[in-house]
Amino acid sequence: MNYLSRRCKSILPYTAGEQPQDKKYVKLNTNECPYPPSPEVEKTIKDFDAGRLRLYPDPQNAKLVSVIAQKHGLNCDNVFVGNGSDEVLCMCFPAFFDENDTVAYADVTYSFYKVWAHMFGVTSRKIPLDDDFKLLHTDYLGLEGVKGVIICNPNAPTGTALGRLDLLKIVESNSDKIVIVDEAYGEFASCSVANRVNDYPNLLVVKTLSKAYALAGARCGYALGSKQLIDALKLVKNSMNSYTVNALTEAVAIAALNDKKYYAGVIDKINSQREETADALRALDFEVLPSSSNFIFARHKVLSGSEIYFQLKENGVLVRHFKGDRISDFVRITIGTADEMKMLVNEIKKIVRNRN
Numbered sequence: 001m002n003y004l005s006r007r008c009k010s011i012l013p014y015t016a017g018e019q020p021q022d023k024k025y026v027k028l029n030t031n032e033c034p035y036p037p038s039p040e041v042e043k044t045i046k047d048f049d050a051g052r053l054r055l056y057p058d059p060q061n062a063k064l065v066s067v068i069a070q071k072h073g074l075n076c077d078n079v080f081v082g083n084g085s086d087e088v089l090c091m092c093f094p095a096f097f098d099e100n101d102t103v104a105y106a107d108v109t110y111s112f113y114k115v116w117a118h119m120f121g122v123t124s125r126k127i128p129l130d131d132d133f134k135l136l137h138t139d140y141l142g143l144e145g146v147k148g149v150i151i152c153n154p155n156a157p158t159g160t161a162l163g164r165l166d167l168l169k170i171v172e173s174n175s176d177k178i179v180i181v182d183e184a185y186g187e188f189a190s191c192s193v194a195n196r197v198n199d200y201p202n203l204l205v206v207k208t209l210s211k212a213y214a215l216a217g218a219r220c221g222y223a224l225g226s227k228q229l230i231d232a233l234k235l236v237k238n239s240m241n242s243y244t245v246n247a248l249t250e251a252v253a254i255a256a257l258n259d260k261k262y263y264a265g266v267i268d269k270i271n272s273q274r275e276e277t278a279d280a281l282r283a284l285d286f287e288v289l290p291s292s293s294n295f296i297f298a299r300h301k302v303l304s305g306s307e308i309y310f311q312l313k314e315n316g317v318l319v320r321h322f323k324g325d326r327i328s329d330f331v332r333i334t335i336g337t338a339d340e341m342k343m344l345v346n347e348i349k350k351i352v353r354n355r356n
């Protein structure tokens with residue numbers, strides 16, 4: 001079709017995890033939180049004056065920015081907010097890369113990075129994870145011929161995390177390049193470098209309220225970085241859309257971020273449920289990668305990833321299967337409630353039994 005740009009004709013978009021509308025599944029496929037957001041979020045929605053929607057939201061989202069800055073011990077100048085962290089990450093491309101620049105990231109990581117690179121004419125350099133699917137920090141020290149690096153930590157879909165000190169070595173040894181750390185799952189681990197952005201002017205940390213904060217439907221993500229990096233993101237945003245975070249989302253995000261106690265409980269439950277589920281799957285002949293996230297990445301000794309995915313789906317449990325190189329044997333399973341995990345393990349037991 002002649003109306004399309006060359007770029008549009010050639011791009012292969014990201015495929016989001018299924019959000020099926022046909023029947024109710026035990027939904028363990030998109031790393032959503034199995035628990036509701038804080039009760040303070042519900043109260044905020046009930047108390048929200050619909051009349052406010054007549055007006056545009058604050059284009060700076062100053063109140064939300066201030067709560068995020070306080071949470072991380074940073075200044076408001078160090079914070080950029082957006083419509084989910086996907087939007088923030090996407091805006092990093094026009095902010096920090098020119099056409100034909102090269103960006104480095106792992107061969108097995110969040111698959112949206114390659115889509116954005118393609119979209120903005122940026123070349124991707126994929127650095128393989130090791131044979132155990134671990135990211136080796138030594139592979140990233142003093143990179144040459146790249147303009148920047150993206151590290152998803154903990155990584156998706158593997159769930160493995162790089163320690164804070166090793167990550168900072170990457171940042172230090174690439175001081176002339178931007179290092180973007182995607183901490184979408186950072187709340188489930190103890191590897192965050194968010195509070196170090198003022199020590200490293202090339203470090204940008206991107207976070208989301210979609211996972212640990214149970215607000216995937218509200219769409220709110222943010223970046224933390226030096227004023228120079230944040231100003232570049234603001235420039236891109238203000239050249240695209242002045243109002244990326246709507247008024248209701250701003251209000252619920254503030255309510256959520258202020259309820260630390262509630263979310264500490266949610267994270268504890270998910271993390272302990274994760275370890276129990278991993279043990280149960282190992283007992284069923286699965287290899288489960290060590291996870292620091294709200295999901296696990298597992299492969300069976302005999303059954304293929306697609307077999308497990310399809311059979312679970314038939315029985316009402318939805319997990320994620322990726323067809324990519326190196327990982328098609330695996331399924332990625334989001335950690336749900338204790339009951340959901342029981343159902344998952346029972347269904348997997350049946351699949352394994354039927355196969356034997």
Ligand SMILES: Cc1ncc(COP(=O)(O)O)c(C=O)c1O
Nearest residue numbers: 084085086110156184208210221
């Ligand atoms: C690694 C990673 N980064 C970013 C995102 C985007 O999250 P959101 O746009 O909901 O903030 C996701 C979502 O699944 C993710 O897995």
